Amino acid sequence: MKKSLLLILFLLTGLSAFAHLGSISGMVHDGATNLPLKGVTVQLSAQGKATMTNELGQYRFEGLVAATYKVELSHVGFKAQILEVTVRDDKTEFVKTLLSNTEVELSEVVVSSQRAHDQQLINGVDIKLRPITNSQEILRMVPGLFIGQHAGGGKAEQIFLRGFDLDHGTDIRLTVDGMPVNMVSHAHGQGYADLHFVIPELVKGVDFKKGPYTTDKGNFATAGWADFRTKDALEKSFVKLEAGQYDSYRAVAGIDLLGQKGKAHNQSAYIASEYSFTNSYFDNPQHFNRLNLTGKYHGHVAPNTNLTLTASTFWSKWNHSGQIPDRAVDSGLIGFYGSVDPTEGGETSRTNFNAQLVTVTPSNYVIKNQLFYSNYNFELYSNFTFFLEDSLNGDQIRQKEKRNLYGYNGSISKQHYLGKSSWTTTLGIQYRHDFTNRTELSHTMNRTVTLDPYMLGNVNELNAAVYADELIQVTDRFTVNAGVRVDYFRDQYKDLLEQPATTKHASDAIVSPKLNFYYTFNPRLQLYLNSGKGFHSNDTRVVVPQGGKQILPGAYGSDFGMIFKPFPKMLINAAAWYLWMQQEFVYVGDAGVIEPSGKSKRQGLDLSVRYQLSKVLYADVDISSAKPRALGEQEGMNYLPLAPVLTSTGGLSLQMPNGFSGSLRYRYMANRPANEDNSIVAKGYVVNDAQLNYARKNYNLGLSVQNLLNTKWKETQFATLSRLKNEATPVEEIHFTPGTPFFARLSLTVSF
Template sequence: MTRHSSVLSRCSATFLLLCAPLAALADDPFVQRVLVDGSRISQLGLADAAGMGSISQRQLEARTNYRPGELLEATPGLIVSQHSGEGKANQFYLRGFNLDHGTDLRTTVDDMPVNQRSHGHGQGWTDLNFLIPELSARLDYKKGPYSAAEGDFASAGAASITYANRLLRGVASVTGGQNGYARALLADSPQLGKGALLYAIEALHNDGPFTRGDNYRKVNGVLRYSEGYANNGFNLTAMAYRANWNATDQIPQRAVASGELGRFDAIDNTDGGAARRFSLSGQWRRTAEDSSSKVSAYLIANRLQLFSNFTYFMDDPVNGDQFAQPDRRVTSGVNASHSWHRHDGDLASTTTIGLQAQNDNIHNGLYHTKARQTLDVTREDHIVESSLGLYVENQTRWTPTFRTVAGVRADHYRFKVGSDHAENSGKANDTLLSPSLNLIFGPWAQTEFYVNAGNGFHSNDARGTTITVDPKSKEAVDKVTPLARSRGLEVGVRSEWVPRLQSALSLYRLDFDSELVFIGDAGNTEAGRPSRRYGVEFSNYYKPLPWLSIDADIAFAKARYRNDDAAGRRIPGAVEGVGQLAVTVDNLGPWSGALRLRYFGPRPLAENNAVRSKASTTLNGRIGYRFNKDTHLELEAFNLANRRVSAIDYYYASRLRGEAEAVEDVHFHPVESRSLRLTLSRTF
């Protein structure tokens, strides 16, 4: 999005039709967007499902985020957590899923995939620590497998972040806070020739409340040249991110209960990691009266060095169980689409064809280590994973109160694995068709109804498609299906009948042929049993006054394995209920502020439901004061009530030093204690 994204929030309903082309908000020729009292863009006539929406730059700026990845919590029903302090990829929860580090939540930044396939630590690894929130012009989200344009990892949902091409004004800010927190940011987009050169540089340090500080250090930069507008122009972007940290992983409850450990202690003080990400990307777009085209391409180099110890001394009582999961890869890809627009009286339609190609050249492994020094090699692999996705989608408004979106997607994957265990080397491939259909009725009295059905999928780790022998136990194992299908059904309603109130309600069912499950004592994910989820989501945005807005979201889900097993049918970690209530004050003279209450419901930790996590409720807030048009001071507060609750819980066996044998126990990572951050920013 260009600088016009901020202007849009102030456009009137009439003038919006003129503004929309400038900000690429009118790809669909028959879409009409209406504002609710100059605040949030209406989704009536735009969204294809109740679980679909868009969050503007201004709304993203109003959020209080402990970490960059928490920007995704602007998506109703989505929880972002962490089990390892700073630096490591976040944990995600949505629609009854423990999505681990990103499985089944497709995430992109400017059309670049963030999910990493066949990753050393977990399938779909989604590290958003390179994100600079101030550059985020828009967050678009979808839930369920109902869009032909979304492919791998998009069954539970998809989140797309768009960076700005231009900033309204340059910004310089410095932040200081408790627990060694310090951040500096400088960003601007001066005119250069026919276009603009956007630059941003960020430096950050954070220890967190942990006994041995995380000592998280990161440097992050963006450089972008752009010409034209979002729907008729191009941009070229370079990004660079590097970070190092100490890890404070989950710890067993028994050690805290006995007084052996404090809540913010660690067992292996040599855990930690380092991450590097460098990318080059470009986007080109042209829009005419009866057609539009878009092409994007990217080249991404990722490197991760990760040291973890989740079982302590269970496997090796002498040296400990620390393991390393290094992963380095080069990801390249191209996305291209072309749309034809047709008008014939009341009938209007858009037909889009698209291509998405991606290749990953991956080197990763699993090593037994002590204090980050290698003791022995469990496995080393070289993976080449390639995919080609083709889709066609038609959007048609048949009458003023009925429209459809129908599509089909075809994906072909090729896997090539070169393993240090020759019996696990090989090739595999798979092809999958994914149809989808969306029926939209209305609007009547500012209310629309939706019926959605579709198929999606997630890819499994390439190493599982060729494996024959477990490299650790040496036992024979079965290969996994390369592509696991999902099937979704949903009905929903969206209404703006009540003045100044936007509400959306959805009921859904989602089936998976194979559930991806995180294995706590192994530190990775594996393909599991078929599963089914039922759920309901209810989200609301209310703006009773020009300076006051209220967000209230709640979601419940029931997740079960579909086949019977002696272990039970519950899915460990599957979230059952989440909610948030946020009150935001803006433009109240020089003052602004917000309070946000977040509820993270209980989860079964064992398949027989004998062990469960507790719910947690936290409160964050901020208050800001603008001295003049250039200078702003803001105080952020996290975990205001200083709740002693868990950010995440697991149940598995571990062994502490001195214990005679392994003990099954709940292992938890605490929510950070109350902390404050003060930011002084100046625009220029």
């Protein structure tokens, strides 16, 4: 009896003490825009407690005994702050903090267990040190990712990552503010991802992860994914003018519509536009025109609710010189920058609407809702084989489509605490529906005459998904992430060439589990093991005639890596990885299409190093090696065409306090097989770029130089069977698009 009374007394005493505990509730804002800052690391000094700010810039510590605490706030590119907050019994102390921009100090970058699963230290540093200067630089912000342009700038770039020739996006998922960029069942190629509707000056950051390890990323996220975040607010209105060689001109303007009045009410709105023109360095003038217009509103519509509305429209038209064969250049038939079919070219446009609503309830549930819509048009004329199929009129083809894309992303998440442990549960739902009208592949001549329609039809493709994700911080060092998603696809194709037109259907579903482990030894070292299953969908026009076979081939991957700071001013990210694919895509040059093949595997090593040499000088290097092979093929006949085996990028970045800044960079790609037996080799290259800027309070002068050493190089290469006009027999060899020669541009930016 006495023991029972003592136990009851002990419990009552404990509950009484707990009832008198206090808490700290805070909000962190960007001092320049007064908008909330997400992802700020917040720590209680000497307490072993840390957290991150949510989408509304909020954080909270509960269960604190009455005392004075030191609250440390840090974020890449912002000046760290330490606050003293006195907590009283039964009280919640509210703190609002403004963080100001500052020069990047690698010594202040912390390897945090709180953000283990989404830690992007490398990218956060790069964004601050290497401002994006053109559309292509957006993609290069992902370490190890290479791009190649084979239509002079108007067509989406060819992408290379982790031993993949990703074509235009088949195995990498690209989004902008959560809105999909990849196009399913596209007229030119599966997963076609054209990012040129993004004005580069509006990019705030890039979230990315290599491999299929993130639960809320579905279709195409096998080699990896990247989400480009645009600015919610402009610090100042600006006008930028550029002029360069080869009749190259560009004008960009961004206007802050609300100014200080909007900042005072945590609102922002701006409109921005871009126009560019160039004839480029090809013998055949490109007459490239591009126009972009973007408007964005961001603000509090309720105390704990943010609304973001974005609208944009984009149009582009160009001529291009196409891929040319080695023999045509070697024989003197055309020059290195010449063209076999000078009538190639294209036109494309895209109009987007994107609405995002984020709410944090009084119970700390984070609810996200997103609706998006795109109207997309595409028309491309290409000639890969010249006179192989039609010796009289040539082999030019037209690929054309009109598309409407609708979608929704929604999720609800809640973070729970138990002592020093915490776990975050997220449930989500996603929906995407694509309708194309008269998706076409036709044989044409001179871009004006249609000789023969090969394919013509309407695509109706639906993708619905649900997912659940659990992020558990078991201790202040050990974090586990587990998740699963289920995707359902329904494909419908109406063949307009058949009389009468016929409609066929196919459907399938796929389950994708994920499991990731992170162990943070200290603020300088973290080890991680990622594993998961992903997939890419196949083209509706391929799977429907097959009765739905191989709609959703899976990909199984694993990464073992580390984030390491051996010295205060050095940051290293290294990983060994493996990826097995149920189905590979292979480029078929004589048809100008992508078609499915067999199983494959890839394994390799990634290394990224960032080092602050002095207060003003930074060095970086990324190295990626891969061994890509087809499975089930004879040794020596199992190479994956055009898959990169060794790439590296790096450079020096300078940030002077007197306003001067600049960078000197290199890109290296090693020789790689161009066909299955490696008898044809795509030659590697090294290219150097440079940039110099001088900034004052209200203006910025810039000089950028691509290919500083004027190297003659081949940017994209294919082993293609083709026949020139007077040839009796076809020849298979390298066909290429020449890379940029020395190309200098001057820019002037005025802020007001």
